[in-house]
Amino acid sequence: MAGPGGWWGRKSTPAKVETYTRWSFYLIALSEPLVIGVTALGQVEARLALLFMVPVVGHVALALVLVSRALDWTAGRRPQPLGLLGAVGAATAVLAVTSLVLTQHGPDGEGAETVLGAVFGTTVTYGVGMMALAMKERRRVVWLVAGYGVGAGLVASALGVPAVAALSMAAFMTAASGFIAATSCFSVWLLNAVYALDEARETRARLAVAEERLRFGRDLHDVMGRNLAVIALKSELAVQLARRDRPEAVEQMIEVQRIAQESQREVREVVRGYRRADLEAELSGARGVLRAAGIDCEVSGETDGLPAEVQSALGWVVREATTNVLRHGDAKRCTVTVRRPEGRVVLTVRNDGATAPHGSSRAGGTGLAGLRERLSDVGGTLDAGEAGDGEFRLVAEVPLTARPALEVVS
Template sequence: MKDVWEVWTGASKERAGTRKDRVASRKERGPSGLSLLPWLLMGLGALSHLLGGEAPNPWLGGLGLLAFNTLYIAIVFRAFDRSRREAPPTWWLLAALGALTFALAIGYGREWLLLFPLLGLAVGAVVRGKERLRFFVFPLVAAVGVVTFWRDGWDSFGVVYGTFISVMVTAAILALDETVRELRETREELARTAVEKERLRFSRDLHDLLGHTLSVIVVKSEVVRRLAPRDLDAALAQVADIESVGRQALTEIREAVTGYREGSLATELDRARDALSSAGIEPVVRRSGPLLEPQTEALLSWVVRESATNAVRHSGASHCEIDLTGSADRVRLTVTDDGHGPSDAVPGSGLRGLRERVAAAGGTLDSGPAPRGGFRVTAELPVETPAPHEGEPTE
């Protein structure tokens, strides 16, 4: 019995949740043609005039009232679909409704004049742009004023005013609702784009971080395996380095997750020198030029990390040069080894991700065979030299 109760209550909660979802979905969609249908009650006066036997040609008036309601319903439902609202049939239907409204008002007068505000609602639902409203509303109101004053004198001023208000208010409310929904869709699209960018950033950071760190750990582990039988102290020193690299990798991964990682170029050059030396590659690091902005240093740090990692993992080189030079407006980083180049220097690799990052910062990144053999990665970036802090030496 308890299981049955839980199943029933669970189903009830699910149905309640479904109803809430449907209500929320309707709210998100905004108003529809149904919201303008209750205003057809304004035509009850014309119907009462027909049924009271006071109207001439009641059958003709009844057919006209039926045609008016049919056209009105068709127009207001089409008005809430942008593609159908802008289609020629909608404008033809609106023109037919206008002609029929004026014909009935001229022919019958009195209560039939209340069809003009309904025409105004239909016009406001279809014509929402400011320029279009200027073109439609004033001629319409002027024509309504002429007909109503002719049929009912000054007592019909409320009809003229009601027609004007129905056009303007309907157009304003529906245009505002459409704008709000467009803004909501734009906001959702921007949110999706931001999520996609963050995923791309995180995947790139994770690739660069783990690729470099694991390569260093593998290289140092091989060194430990070679040193352990003959030099235990040196092997333990390498194990301590592995521990340090692992701890640093954990810190960098946390920073990458939070998005606040700013790489230090000097630190990255030291790590690259250490990783290359551990892999048996002779490193040569040269740096000159002005101080760099943190963002520029962070981006160049990624280039150094990726290039050094590829040299360790793929190049089979014995010599690697890292050369950083800069002027007042641009900085150039070149990493050259005498190996055969990384096997992942193809579209979709870490180098491609770096190329996209550098391009987004207004720079360029080229990679390929060096003129004298080996492999070369060259990155150029615009640089804004920060003012040095007081007492800080410049390079």
């Protein structure tokens, strides 16, 4: 069974941020009864403290559900929880007003007033903060904070609290609930930013693939379009000449055959250029893309003089490894090393992403399986897996006397 570290390591960066945000607010909500319980300890008798805590626990339960639904709404998995938002707002207001009324007209004793004051302060502060998670417009959050702050002052004044004390209470509640609400708004903004960056990364990868496909299609059209038009015209001419028993028909068909063979050669060249990756270009591109993504990338080693087949095979390794680091890992640093022991070339890619990319374990995965096939065509091998200390390592080894892979265009 995988331990907690494996569970965390398998999550994507946006999922990690969402989990951290979710549990942070769960703990904030759960601290509400803890604060009140600590305040009640030694202040009032146990039965009265339990009576105070029952509605507080109900308020916390509603707040926990609101946090869960609000973050699901932020992630686009649920509609905005407007009904639950209203329920938490009403429960917060009722609990706050009730605690203020009991403070003025409830059980006698300084201890009871202290506990009821804690109930009032925590329920308003935490309730407003949790409600801010489910509100999209920040202007409404400001009105929410101001409304509860002013409402607290007005209710206190109506219950006979001196004007200065009521004003101080309103200012304190506005500041306290505003701080929690601001924390909620910032957390939602950060979560949305992380999801947007992840989506942009995925979009960039898809655009790169689409651009390469368009380039290949354009090159193939340029090669085949003119030649196929010539073949069609000469074939039609040969048919007409053959119907008239003209010997020139044979010459035209010979020309058609020559153009067809030339087209086949040109298509092979296009496919060969499409399938062949230049190692130096791939290393330079990997360095630029990873650094743009905030990952420190270092490349070392010499690639000059390597056979074209070796460069192509290792270039694909660099391309796939870079894609995995960007899409699946949570790396902060990546190193790419090219060594040339006697008779072979060893390419090593290390990153501190901690866990093997999804679908790219040591046993296999479509990306690494494809690389193994490419390397096997030139007599090479691939080894990939966790290297300890939270590091993932990929090692490709190709002999310098690599045999070229056969390319067949049907």
